[in-house]
Amino acid sequence: MKICCIGAGYVGGPTMAMIAHKCPDIQVFVVDINQVRIDAWNSDGLPVYEPGLQEIVEENRGKNLHFTTDVDAHIRDADIIFMSVNTPTKQYGVGKGRAADLKFIELCARRIAEVAEGHKIVVEKSTLPVRTAETVKRILANTPHGATFDVLSNPEFLAEGTAMSDLENPDRVLIGGESAEAIETLVNVYARWVSREKILTTNLWSSELSKLAANAFLAQRISSINAISALCEATQADVDEVAHAIGTDSRIGPKFLKASVGFGGSCFQKDILNLVYLCEHYGLQDVANYWEQVILMNDHQKVRFARNMVRTMFNTVSGKRIAIWGFAFKKDTNDTRESAAIYICRDLLDEHAHLAIYDPKVSERQIKADLRAAFSRDGVLSDRHAKLIEENVLICASPLEAAQDAHGVAVMTEWDEFKTIAPEALFQAVFKPAFLFDGRNILDHAAYLKQGFEVYAIGKGLLEG
Numbered sequence: 001m002k003i004c005c006i007g008a009g010y011v012g013g014p015t016m017a018m019i020a021h022k023c024p025d026i027q028v029f030v031v032d033i034n035q036v037r038i039d040a041w042n043s044d045g046l047p048v049y050e051p052g053l054q055e056i057v058e059e060n061r062g063k064n065l066h067f068t069t070d071v072d073a074h075i076r077d078a079d080i081i082f083m084s085v086n087t088p089t090k091q092y093g094v095g096k097g098r099a100a101d102l103k104f105i106e107l108c109a110r111r112i113a114e115v116a117e118g119h120k121i122v123v124e125k126s127t128l129p130v131r132t133a134e135t136v137k138r139i140l141a142n143t144p145h146g147a148t149f150d151v152l153s154n155p156e157f158l159a160e161g162t163a164m165s166d167l168e169n170p171d172r173v174l175i176g177g178e179s180a181e182a183i184e185t186l187v188n189v190y191a192r193w194v195s196r197e198k199i200l201t202t203n204l205w206s207s208e209l210s211k212l213a214a215n216a217f218l219a220q221r222i223s224s225i226n227a228i229s230a231l232c233e234a235t236q237a238d239v240d241e242v243a244h245a246i247g248t249d250s251r252i253g254p255k256f257l258k259a260s261v262g263f264g265g266s267c268f269q270k271d272i273l274n275l276v277y278l279c280e281h282y283g284l285q286d287v288a289n290y291w292e293q294v295i296l297m298n299d300h301q302k303v304r305f306a307r308n309m310v311r312t313m314f315n316t317v318s319g320k321r322i323a324i325w326g327f328a329f330k331k332d333t334n335d336t337r338e339s340a341a342i343y344i345c346r347d348l349l350d351e352h353a354h355l356a357i358y359d360p361k362v363s364e365r366q367i368k369a370d371l372r373a374a375f376s377r378d379g380v381l382s383d384r385h386a387k388l389i390e391e392n393v394l395i396c397a398s399p400l401e402a403a404q405d406a407h408g409v410a411v412m413t414e415w416d417e418f419k420t421i422a423p424e425a426l427f428q429a430v431f432k433p434a435f436l437f438d439g440r441n442i443l444d445h446a447a448y449l450k451q452g453f454e455v456y457a458i459g460k461g462l463l464e465g
């Protein structure tokens, strides 16, 4: 059997690496139009950082795992074709800022229709609006070589940072489709390492919608606890204590109840916006409003954090150096898409702060590109903002270097290494009064207070020693 996966991104790369690893008899080809990305997959510096990924790629690459830009040849050869291309929020025209931009998925489907021969199973791996398979099927119906297709939906539930263990031990695999034979073929691939009870099969539309609904529910929990965090700060309740108290209720459960500076990542916001757009499309305005509130709450949390920083530092951060610890949207990934750090840095730069940023896995090029994008309006960056990024942003090689002579230190990402910094060392590095803003509640606040810091923690407010 041969598998072709179109899209060598955060999903295509790790997912196919796991399939190749678990199924040595299947040849897996990951194809992409982006030559730089493919070259990186074939090098020692993989384009995606995930614990455990490098080892699995190195073990299988060149044997039954291949990365190439030869899209057409591998579409032609494959029995199963996964579409794992990006489906970002549309930035133009009808549905701008809400609908999913399906141009990449459409291009993919058209390419498959154009070059395929014989019978293929086409699998939607990308997250798509419910009923996209209808469009895919219509495009595939127009094929010059008489090819025939079964379309399946097989959304991916991996979380970045834990992708490899999620793929190895998924809570479930979801496969939606119409042809029992095609479903069984794909079930048989996953069944090599996932127990059959965990492989759920549904109709196409349930599968497509379940992915959007799962992300909406996950994000909703974060916005819910973040909403409570604001109330905690106003009332001297402690959000970690509240989260623990409510999480022990088995109906609620303890996971995803960690208050933070706000959720990020490429999926939650875009998938909820997509859900909101779909609800509006079907005339369900109240349902749309309900889900949109999850995003508005998340935006509020980011703005609130930046405002609190400014207010705490005597209502001005102009000309002050602020250490930003972490830029990735969560630990153990190099992905910065929609990271809360981007928007907090933007707001602080707008207040003319000088930012000294450290992240163990994110490059200077990526950080500056994200900041430029955050300040751009319709793709245009003003000279003033370009200058601000050029002159007021310094990328540092360690947390303590970033903190040197800083007026404040802000934790944006929950990287484990931040917990290993000695409060004394940090206290010596920074200006006094020493301000610490913990946007992830990961540090030992009591130790920092004892050292003489003024500590602001999410859902706890300004702490007193």
Ligand SMILES: NC(=O)c1ccc[n+]([C@@H]2O[C@H](COP(=O)([O-])OP(=O)(O)OC[C@H]3O[C@@H](n4cnc5c(N)ncnc54)[C@H](O)[C@@H]3O)[C@@H](O)[C@H]2O)c1
Pocket (backbone or CB within 6 Å): 006, 007, 008, 009, 010, 011, 012, 031, 032, 033, 034, 037, 071, 084, 085, 086, 087, 104, 107, 108, 125, 126, 127, 128, 156, 157, 158, 159, 160, 266, 267
């Ligand atoms: N990142 C996640 O954690 C995650 C989790 C679950 C689901 N998803 C979904 O999976 C999909 C892919 O996400 P990602 O994070 O891997 O995106 P990504 O941007 O990292 O990768 C997508 C890749 O597709 C390639 N591509 C686009 N059009 C192409 C074409 N016509 N032919 C060949 N290659 C093409 C791009 O060059 C890019 O390398 C999205 O729909 C996303 O919502 C993502």
